[in-house]
Amino acid sequence: MSILNTLFPDVMENPDVFVESLIQTLQMFFTAAPFWFVLGLFFGMVLCVTKKGGLLENRPVFEFLDKLVNLCRSIPFVIMIALLFPLTRLISGTAIGVEGAIFPLIVGITPFFSRQVESVFNGLNPTLIESAQSMGFGPLSIIWHVYLRESIAGLARVTTITCISFNSEIAVIGAIGAGGLGDYANRYGFERNQLDVTVAAVIALLIFITIIQTIGTFIGRKNEH
Numbered sequence: 417m418s419i420l421n422t423l424f425p426d427v428m429e430n431p432d433v434f435v436e437s438l439i440q441t442l443q444m445f446f447t448a449a450p451f452w453f454v455l456g457l458f459f460g461m462v463l464c465v466t467k468k469g470g471l472l473e474n475r476p477v478f479e480f481l482d483k484l485v486n487l488c489r490s491i492p493f494v495i496m497i498a499l500l501f502p503l504t505r506l507i508s509g510t511a512i513g514v515e516g517a518i519f520p521l522i523v524g525i526t527p528f529f530s531r532q533v534e535s536v537f538n539g540l541n542p543t544l545i546e547s548a549q550s551m552g553f554g555p556l557s558i559i560w561h562v563y564l565r566e567s568i569a570g571l572a573r574v575t576t577i578t579c580i581s582f583n584s585e586i587a588v589i590g591a592i593g594a595g596g597l598g599d600y601a602n603r604y605g606f607e608r609n610q611l612d613v614t615v616a617a618v619i620a621l622l623i624f625i626t627i628i629q630t631i632g633t634f635i636g637r638k639n640e641h
Contacts, residue, residue, distance in 0.1 A: 426610040434613075437590075437600035438620055442587050443514050444596060445579075448521040452582070453528045453575065459485065460533025461559065471545065471555055488527040492587055498525055517586075517594035525582050532574035536567050556613065568639040576632030580625055587621070597621060 434454045436445045439463040459481060460580045465471040491499070501511045544566060548558045564571075590598030597617040605614030 417533035424612040424616050426608075426613050427507075427616045433604070434600065436618060437595065437597050438619070440514050440594075441583075441586055441596035441598075441621075441624075443589065444517050444521060444594065445582065447514075448518050448525075451522045452526045452529055453580075455522070456529030456533055456578070457571075459526065459530040461563065463534040464537035464563070465555070465559070471558060478481070485527045485530055488523070489531070493524045493588055494592070496520060497589060512554065512593045513579075514595060517589045517596075521582070521585055521589060522560050523625070524585050525578060528581060529574070529578045530558070532578055533571065536574055539570065540567060551636060569599065569636045572632050572635040572639065576629055576636075579628045583621060583625060 425432050449471045458541060463478065463481055463485070466474040466481075468475065468478075470478075497520045497605050498547075500523060504511045504519045507519050508515045539547055540563060544562050545558060553561065586594075586596055587598030587601075590596030590600075591602040593599070601617035604610050605617065
């Protein structure tokens, strides 16, 4: 404890604030992550199977979704937060705090993850799909047994990458009113010039990201062929 007081005097002066900020960051991550994972998986799959020569080729659907994803990805996240304020208030009842952060976080990261998922599915060996078709598998069976099951390692890799990027978005939205470690580092570390506060926030995020990276690598390696 004495070592912590020496290394992080400003943090230890109000440890409850640090703990609360850490909890808020984890709340934002684990509340939003299931939503963008499912949505990104769905949109990535649709982009893959509806493209030209795809399993369920549908040019209008592909063109619409492709342009929508490109549009959303081209808008800087800070600007997107501002654009979504009215809709966020309508859905969440507030545009600030953890509750007000969930919707823009989902909207902000889903297009990025969708592209990552699409690239994984597009990289699948075409002979696997052809073999499944020759065995009489229907589109839904191919999607489940070939696309999803054969892409677990790749999906684990891109999910890990997205989780790391997602933490950056959490820090950004935290610094503009959502709370969390981003807000903590900004208000106490930057504005009050308390360097140990910023370092503590960085260390906490690094530990969290390292855990995510370790889990993602383990899942990827276990499912490599």
